[in-house]
Amino acid sequence: MPFKKSHVPPDLLEKNKPQQQRAVQTYEGILNAASELLVELGVERISTNLIAERAGITVPALYRYFKNKYAVLYALGARLMDRQNQILVGWHETYFDPSEPEKLFVEVEGLVRETYDVTREQPASLAVLSAMRAIPILQEVRLQSHKRMTQWLLSQWEAFYEIDDEERIGxxxxxxxEVAMTAVEMSIEDSETSADIAIEEAAKIIVLYWRDMISRMSYKGG
Incomplete structure (x- = not known):
């Protein structure tokens, strides 16, 4: 589920979406270079000049795709958030049974684990997530992504249930x-934290929330 571009400040949007193979390679090279530099130098020290140098292109070539370094960071963050969001969508579509929503409970741990796996697989994922939290203009993008997925989840439930307390369920x-993401980020950031245990504990908390959510709904199917 790609992030909705209408919520993104214009300065963060790509100037041109690459179509030809060579352009795609240049675009991916920019993102790879930014990922490496983000880990090595941190978000404050990287620049478009350094990104272009690492990618082996000129600065004007980089500007054909991105207006500034924050646009590059946004592209990295949006890619990661899209992948994480798609995990939730696919998981819900696979396991959700409106007549027996409790069936989801046994699959929650799998949801958190898949989110962990896809996050860990993306280069510099932790540095990207840290940048999305630290930079004000990117904080809003991250916030809107989480809100959008919350709204999407509620829409799936509202299609089948009468909801007594929508604000609380939201x-x-x-x-x-947020619990799932905390477990994922903690497991990646802290090598002394057992990913298995963090995932299991996050799943327990999520199930508690969802069990209470279900108690506040009435199935429309009778």
């Missing part, structure tokens, strides 16, 4: 996503 849905 908060519970959002908090369950």
């Amino acid at each position: 908060v519970q849905s959002r908090m369950s996503m």
Whole structure:
């Protein structure tokens, strides 16, 4: 589920979407270079000049795709958020049974684990996530992505249930996503933390939220 571009400040949007193979290679080279530099130098010290140098292109060539370094960081963050969001969408579509929503409970750990796997697989994922939290203009992008996924999840439930307390269920849905992401980020950031245990514990918390959510719904199917 790609991030909705209408929520993204214009300065963060790509100037040109690459179509030809050579342009795609240049674009990917920019993102790879930015990932490496983000890990090596941190978000404050990287620049478009350094990114272009590492990618082996000129600065004007980089500017054909991105307006500034924050646009490059946004592209990295959006790619990661899209992949994480797609995990939730695919998982829900696979396991959700509106007549027996409790079946989801046994699959929650798998959801958190898949999110962990896809996050860990992306180069510099932790540095990208840290940048999305640290930079004000990117904080809003991250916030809107989480809100959008919360709204999407609620829309799936509202199609089948009468909801007594939508505001509370919205908060519970959002908090369950934050719990999952906390476990994922903690497992990647801290090598002394067992990913298995963090994932298992996050799943327990999420199930508690979702069990309460279900108690506040009435199935429309009778």
